Amino acid sequence: MAVEAAETQVVSLRDRATSIATGGPVLSFVSLLLTVFVWYLLIWVFDLQPFVLPPPHVVAGQMWNHGPMLLAETQVTLLQILAGFALSVLVGFPIGMLIAFSRIMDRLLYPPLIVSQAVPKIALAPVFLAWFGFGFRTNVSISFLIAVFPVIINTALGLKSLDPDMVRLGRAMGASRWRLFVQIRLPSAMPAVFAGLKISMTFAVIGAVVGEFVAGSAGLGYAIQAATGLFNMSLAFAAIVAISVLGVVLFFAVELVERIVLRSHPQQQRTAA
Amino acid sequence: MEVSGSAAAPLLDVEQLSKVFDAAGTGRVEALASIDLRIHEGEFVALLGPSGCGKSTLLSILSGLDSPSGGTVRLAGEPVTAPLAQMGFVFQRDLLLEWRTALDNVLMQFTMRGADPRPHRDAALRLLASVGLAGFEDKYPWQLSGGMRQRVAICRALIHEPQVLFMDEPFGAVDALTRERLNSDLSTLCSEPEAKTVLFVTHDIDEAVFLADRVVIMSPRPGRIVAEQAIGLPKPRRPEMRGHDEFLHEVARSRELLLDHGVLRD
Numbered sequence: 001m002a003v004e005a006a007e008t009q010v011v012s013l014r015d016r017a018t019s020i021a022t023g024g025p026v027l028s029f030v031s032l033l034l035t036v037f038v039w040y041l042l043i044w045v046f047d048l049q050p051f052v053l054p055p056p057h058v059v060a061g062q063m064w065n066h067g068p069m070l071l072a073e074t075q076v077t078l079l080q081i082l083a084g085f086a087l088s089v090l091v092g093f094p095i096g097m098l099i100a101f102s103r104i105m106d107r108l109l110y111p112p113l114i115v116s117q118a119v120p121k122i123a124l125a126p127v128f129l130a131w132f133g134f135g136f137r138t139n140v141s142i143s144f145l146i147a148v149f150p151v152i153i154n155t156a157l158g159l160k161s162l163d164p165d166m167v168r169l170g171r172a173m174g175a176s177r178w179r180l181f182v183q184i185r186l187p188s189a190m191p192a193v194f195a196g197l198k199i200s201m202t203f204a205v206i207g208a209v210v211g212e213f214v215a216g217s218a219g220l221g222y223a224i225q226a227a228t229g230l231f232n233m234s235l236a237f238a239a240i241v242a243i244s245v246l247g248v249v250l251f252f253a254v255e256l257v258e259r260i261v262l263r264s265h266p267q268q269q270r271t272a273a
Numbered sequence: 274m275e276v277s278g279s280a281a282a283p284l285l286d287v288e289q290l291s292k293v294f295d296a297a298g299t300g301r302v303e304a305l306a307s308i309d310l311r312i313h314e315g316e317f318v319a320l321l322g323p324s325g326c327g328k329s330t331l332l333s334i335l336s337g338l339d340s341p342s343g344g345t346v347r348l349a350g351e352p353v354t355a356p357l358a359q360m361g362f363v364f365q366r367d368l369l370l371e372w373r374t375a376l377d378n379v380l381m382q383f384t385m386r387g388a389d390p391r392p393h394r395d396a397a398l399r400l401l402a403s404v405g406l407a408g409f410e411d412k413y414p415w416q417l418s419g420g421m422r423q424r425v426a427i428c429r430a431l432i433h434e435p436q437v438l439f440m441d442e443p444f445g446a447v448d449a450l451t452r453e454r455l456n457s458d459l460s461t462l463c464s465e466p467e468a469k470t471v472l473f474v475t476h477d478i479d480e481a482v483f484l485a486d487r488v489v490i491m492s493p494r495p496g497r498i499v500a501e502q503a504i505g506l507p508k509p510r511r512p513e514m515r516g517h518d519e520f521l522h523e524v525a526r527s528r529e530l531l532l533d534h535g536v537l538r539d
Contacts, residue, residue, distance in 0.1 A: 172362035266415035
């Protein structure tokens, strides 16, 4: 039974590797402390005035004082981000599937998609402003336009990259195309799809904020512009911190969904994503 | 023991089978030429030959996963034109679904056919236990070693009690000792309670002789059957048989046949 013993040892080694990886939260806290420290250090070394770079405690004070206003603006931005992201998934996933399953669609859609990747889509922001006017629709459109690409590309790549031997295995088991898709192809593609969704979420945040810069009448992006316009740097930074927190929370929300959906996928796929 | 030429009608009947690959760039490649082969029910046949002799291609065609360029394949008298409905196939790589437990990977044989796997749960657990995987049913493939993974793949190919089991160099990627262990496990699995019909592709002489009732020797370019050798050792084969004179004699005979037909030397 020596073989069995050796095999069991392999298993326990892998379990140990998993437990080391859970030291994440502690390191995240340390890196946050480090950021605040470097912030103070910059102010001290370059002797920066508060109207250039306000120190962290002043920004924290501003966040406390303007809490209700920042929360209201956050809500506006959050809705735009979520709408942009949801549209990206609803539109991007089917297009990714089309590209993966139809050779004609692949030839037809893939080249223009890749070319359009080279176009800075933010340059279209003023055009959307002209089409949709100030506010929600313009900002969601910009957010969607940026966020949809990673969903399309990763869905298509994930679905296309199935091992041909897996298809043979499915045929040997008498699987229909549908069952092959549901039981093998789609689950195999999920790590790649989620990698796309995480990029898409960060892009959706960028899109919404840029929209608010260009065409905003509310939201955190608009708040930053308004505050810098009034030379209220500490308020601007308070809004920047709010956006950062929002972006991080949304990113981890996607990651949480990923962990739930891919809970039985191997560890290496989860970290590679 | 069934050997070719016996009176009973064969389960698999291959006549004048040929396969030509016509790829742009590489031109015409004759992979298989005038293959005649009869496999009887309950027979374990090993296809032995060097890589590139078309033995894997032959396996694909016999299972219906691939189609021949000429000749016919019949299963129980019926021509094979599509993947066989009741077959098990073990590939060189285990091809387990990483997100399913060992048990669910075995039961995949039913879910892929659109059948309810629940009535087969107990049978799957027994099968896993019979290959030494009791207690590992709920482990994921990434928690198992290479040898354990391939055992799960074998259980997956056997759980629905297939008419024929096709194995394409299933132990090519495991270490030599694990391979000997898996060989004897497989021999037991395929001869008890009743003898199973197995077509096993390998390029290892010892493995072919150890497992098979009949070794079919192939030579490359184009892939042809050049010799057949009946192995009369009692089944199931036990690991200690590898040291017995009878076994060593059969291995020597296999090697001679390979030499005679220019497979080991021109």
